[in-house]
Amino acid sequence: MEPTKVLVLDERRDAPPELLTALDKLGTVVHVRTPGDVLAKEVGQLPDTDVLLAYAGLSPHTVRAVARRLDDEDQRPTVVAFAEHDLHLLGSHVHAGSDYLVPPFHPDLVRARLRDCHERATFSRTMEDVAAHAELLSYERELEIGREIQMGFLPDSLPSPDGWEIDVRFRPARTVAGDFYDVFELVNRRRLALVVADVCDKGVGAALFMALIRSLLRHTAEQSGLQSLIAADLLGEETDWEEHSRAIPVVGATPLLNAVVGTNNYLTRNHIRQGYFATMFFGVLDPVTGNLVYINGGHNPPVLVRADGGDPVLLEPTGPAVGVIPDVAFSLGYAQISPGDTLFIYTDGVTEARSVPGHFFGEDQMIKQLGEGAARGEELLDHMDGALSEFVGPAEQSDDITMMAVHWRDPEA
Amino acid sequence: MAFDVRLRVNERVATIELKGELDAGTAARFHETVDEAAATGAIELVIRAEQLSYLASAGLRALVFARQKMGDDVRIAVVGATEPVARTIKLAGFDHSIDLVDA
Numbered sequence: 405m406e407p408t409k410v411l412v413l414d415e416r417r418d419a420p421p422e423l424l425t426a427l428d429k430l431g432t433v434v435h436v437r438t439p440g441d442v443l444a445k446e447v448g449q450l451p452d453t454d455v456l457l458a459y460a461g462l463s464p465h466t467v468r469a470v471a472r473r474l475d476d477e478d479q480r481p482t483v484v485a486f487a488e489h490d491l492h493l494l495g496s497h498v499h500a501g502s503d504y505l506v507p508p509f510h511p512d513l514v515r516a517r518l519r520d521c522h523e524r525a526t527f528s529r530t531m532e533d534v535a536a537h538a539e540l541l542s543y544e545r546e547l548e549i550g551r552e553i554q555m556g557f558l559p560d561s562l563p564s565p566d567g568w569e570i571d572v573r574f575r576p577a578r579t580v581a582g583d584f585y586d587v588f589e590l591v592n593r594r595r596l597a598l599v600v601a602d603v604c605d606k607g608v609g610a611a612l613f614m615a616l617i618r619s620l621l622r623h624t625a626e627q628s629g630l631q632s633l634i635a636a637d638l639l640g641e642e643t644d645w646e647e648h649s650r651a652i653p654v655v656g657a658t659p660l661l662n663a664v665v666g667t668n669n670y671l672t673r674n675h676i677r678q679g680y681f682a683t684m685f686f687g688v689l690d691p692v693t694g695n696l697v698y699i700n701g702g703h704n705p706p707v708l709v710r711a712d713g714g715d716p717v718l719l720e721p722t723g724p725a726v727g728v729i730p731d732v733a734f735s736l737g738y739a740q741i742s743p744g745d746t747l748f749i750y751t752d753g754v755t756e757a758r759s760v761p762g763h764f765f766g767e768d769q770m771i772k773q774l775g776e777g778a779a780r781g782e783e784l785l786d787h788m789d790g791a792l793s794e795f796v797g798p799a800e801q802s803d804d805i806t807m808m809a810v811h812w813r814d815p816e817a
Numbered sequence: 818m819a820f821d822v823r824l825r826v827n828e829r830v831a832t833i834e835l836k837g838e839l840d841a842g843t844a845a846r847f848h849e850t851v852d853e854a855a856a857t858g859a860i861e862l863v864i865r866a867e868q869l870s871y872l873a874s875a876g877l878r879a880l881v882f883a884r885q886k887m888g889d890d891v892r893i894a895v896v897g898a899t900e901p902v903a904r905t906i907k908l909a910g911f912d913h914s915i916d917l918v919d920a
């Protein structure tokens with residue numbers, strides 16, 4: 405068995421001669437140090453220590469500082485306070501969790517005490533490890549529950565109107581995500597709401613705001629009737645939308661505006677201090693005509709890929725990110741999807757995917773890949789997935805990735 | 818390039834120089850520096866972004882905090898942002914509350 409290594413801690417760098425003699429007879433390796441000696445040493449310059457034998461005249465605070473210093477080097481010694489005459493000094497050390505050693509310092513007695521102290525310390529450390537591990541498991545379980553609850557804020561299944569294919573890929577970078585998507589029917593099933601959004605930042609905070617923002621958007625959109633004028637009231641007098649709406653009333657524009665403007669107002673009124681916001685694309689599609697009316701709130705422009713090989717169309721922002729600027733106006737954008745076309749909506753996890761050397765995938769490469777992808781939605785997503793994994797290689801996924809493909813089947817193809 | 822943030826204050830203009838990537842891992846250090854800048858009672862906050870290579874959404878959130886922390890009367894300017902950083906700021910519509918200025 406290896407000799408026990410003892411560090412005797414004392415302000416005057418001495419110790420009771422009987423104690424030192426006993427330790428010597430037991431064959432222990434003894435170093436005597438002052439607290440100053442230990443605390444001033446560089447990492448790696450402290451003697452190996454199994455037992456820290458501290459004079460009780462030192463304050464428990466000092467002894468703890470020295471023990472922590474040794475802990476930093478993964479030594480984790482058993483801490484034992486000793487006193488020769490002033491036995492009352494031991495009280496505060498025992499309260500602080502140390503063990504104690506008192507005269508007579510007869511070798512056999514000292515050995516028995518040190519062995520007891522060692523066993524007690526080992527047992528107590530084991531208990532601490534078990535408790536810490538249990539706590540960690542409990543956090544992990546809570547986070548897993550969080551993930552499951554968050555999945556409940558995504559649609560169970562996607563509607564598929566006649567002739568349309570809607571496919572989604574959703575890959576969170578962590579257990580919980582800030583990205584979300586939604587697809588639901590509006591206006592007596594005459595319109596389809598398409599949402600892809602990205603709550604800023606990462607982790608549990610982003611996930612909580614994801615749940616809030618998704619619910620506000622969907623609830624407000626579903627509760628907005630055809631004739632509702634709330635949107636017009638919420639908007640200023642001179643918005644693009646009002647001018648436009650006087651010319652062409654668009655079915656589905658009211659729930660769209662109510663949802664985005666209402667969510668922006670709710671967030672800026674109630675949560676502005678927390679600084680969370682979401683970039684989002686919210687489109688309302690007429691599956692019969694392919695007409696799309698949308699709001700892009702500071703989100704990466706979705707790409708409309710043309711079946712006829714024409715240039716892809718980018719659906720640029722029509723307003724800022726949602727939740728930052730109080731009472732801001734959002735304009736409506738319009739696009740026409742034709743049979744065979746695919747609308748690709750995504751989050752910045754795609755364009756900001758990084759390769760091992762740290763390069764970004766980027767919008768140009770994404771658009772190029774979209775041009776090469778097969779026409780149908782599912783195949784397009786497969787193609788993009790493949791291009792992304794090839795680009796990223798073994799690098800860790802740093803951000804949530806969401807992709808949605810909305811494809812109108814060409815009946816003549 | 819490793820992230821770095823430096824603050825200097827001159828005649829009530831606080832200048833924060835950013836280097837590297839402002840993201841979820843580094844935004845906290847930017848927040849602290851903005852707190853320091855706000856504590857000096859600066860009337861203008863200039864963010865030198867010539868060497869800021871990447872602004873993630875957590876970095877955009879940090880700009881929202883800077884806007885709140887400095888108060889509405891303080892002008893905030895991002896100077897010399899590279900094209901990708903300027904694009905991120907414009908895309909989110911933050912160029913309405915923060916001035917984007919060429920170096």
